[in-house]
Amino acid sequence: MTQTLTIARPDDWHLHLRDGAMLQAVLPETARHFARAIIMPNLVPPVVTGADATAYRDRILAALPDGMAFEPLMTLYLTEDTDPADVEAAAATGLIKALKLYPAGATTNSASGVSNFDNVRPVLEKMAEIGLPLCVHGEVTDNDIDIFDREAVFIDRVLDPIRKATPGLKVVMEHITTKDGVDYVKSNAENLGATITTHHLIINRNHILVGGIKPHYYCLPVAKRESHRIALREAATSGDARFFLGTDSAPHTDPNKLSACGCAGCFTATNTMALLAHVFEEDGALDKLEGFASKNGPSFYGLPVNTSTLTLTKSDSATSFPGKIDTPDGSVTVFDPGFPVHWDVA
Ligand code: DOR
Numbered sequence: 001m002t003q004t005l006t007i008a009r010p011d012d013w014h015l016h017l018r019d020g021a022m023l024q025a026v027l028p029e030t031a032r033h034f035a036r037a038i039i040m041p042n043l044v045p046p047v048v049t050g051a052d053a054t055a056y057r058d059r060i061l062a063a064l065p066d067g068m069a070f071e072p073l074m075t076l077y078l079t080e081d082t083d084p085a086d087v088e089a090a091a092a093t094g095l096i097k098a099l100k101l102y103p104a105g106a107t108t109n110s111a112s113g114v115s116n117f118d119n120v121r122p123v124l125e126k127m128a129e130i131g132l133p134l135c136v137h138g139e140v141t142d143n144d145i146d147i148f149d150r151e152a153v154f155i156d157r158v159l160d161p162i163r164k165a166t167p168g169l170k171v172v173m174e175h176i177t178t179k180d181g182v183d184y185v186k187s188n189a190e191n192l193g194a195t196i197t198t199h200h201l202i203i204n205r206n207h208i209l210v211g212g213i214k215p216h217y218y219c220l221p222v223a224k225r226e227s228h229r230i231a232l233r234e235a236a237t238s239g240d241a242r243f244f245l246g247t248d249s250a251p252h253t254d255p256n257k258l259s260a261c262g263c264a265g266c267f268t269a270t271n272t273m274a275l276l277a278h279v280f281e282e283d284g285a286l287d288k289l290e291g292f293a294s295k296n297g298p299s300f301y302g303l304p305v306n307t308s309t310l311t312l313t314k315s316d317s318a319t320s321f322p323g324k325i326d327t328p329d330g331s332v333t334v335f336d337p338g339f340p341v342h343w344d345v346a
Pocket residue numbers: 016042107108137218219220221248250251264265266
């Protein structure tokens with residue numbers, strides 16, 4: 001028996017597309033299902049100015065295969081040298097939809113991130129004034145803070161003070177991984193949302209470490225214990241509009257993942273919508289999938305919901321997803337949920 005579900009076409013509110021040959025290889029994986037995506041600026045060198053974002057957007061559009069429609073929503077990488085006037089100009093033309101805050105050293109290509117938050121205060125104030133959201137990688141980087149505690153400590157030490165000091169600032173807590181993150185969003189109604197990835201709804205830290213280390217499940221923020229995964233599932237499937245999909249699909253070649261110092265990132269662009277249908281059905285919340293993937297994000301960003309649609313089908317036989325995407329730089333492994341999935345995009 002086949003079941004179908006048609007929803008407004010989804011958007012991805014947190015995506016890594018990279019550049020060059022990798023961009024060319026992974027962009028169709030997203031554009032096949034998603035109308036728009038918030039594009040992460042952590043290239044080497046990062047996308048820091050309006051001019052950088054224009055050039056990167058043009059490279060993305062040039063890499064889009066004929067016949068595919070996709071709108072990249074550009075972001076700038078916040079550095080201690082970011083110029084508020086440049087931000088204002090890039091936002092005024094509609095070029096950029098957010099700035100991205102990486103605490104320096106928090107993750108892949110974050111060396112240009114912020115160390116002293118006083119130095120970015122004028123930019124944050126300008127953003128609050130013009131209503132431009134700040135997307136936040138919410139982890140402290142202090143060596144003495146355990147990696148599993150870095151999100152919770154960030155909320156107390158960095159995020160809450162920033163939000164109190166800049167009351168009108170719209171903030172997206174990206175890829176939350178903890179009940180602390182969920183609770184912080186729920187207890188702060190104003191100007192605060194959070195993205196949740198597909199993989200953090202599926203794996204906990206045991207999946208990474210038990211029975212041998214699984215590099216393809218390693219990402220940042222790292223998956224936490226099961227009680228946190230359950231809190232994320234409840235938030236995502238609750239219908240609460242403050243939670244929306246940001247896949248953080250982050251391609252790295254297999255040699256870079258399967259290394260003595262492997263890169264952080266799960267590549268989920270290819271099968272995210274099928275996995276989400278599985279997850280939401282499992283939680284008796286298929287009727288909430290459209291809100292999470294297609295409606296809550298546009299509502300937070302003040303953008304229209306897509307008028308086109310996406311249809312998912314469930315069949316008796318398990319769906320077979322490609323195990324890898326080939327790129328000229330090497331293969332990229334597609335996230336394996338570890339259980340059979342019967343949903344697919346029609
Ligand atoms: O796992 C991750 N990979 N987390 C990030 O924050 C960055 C991303 C990447 O760029 O590979």
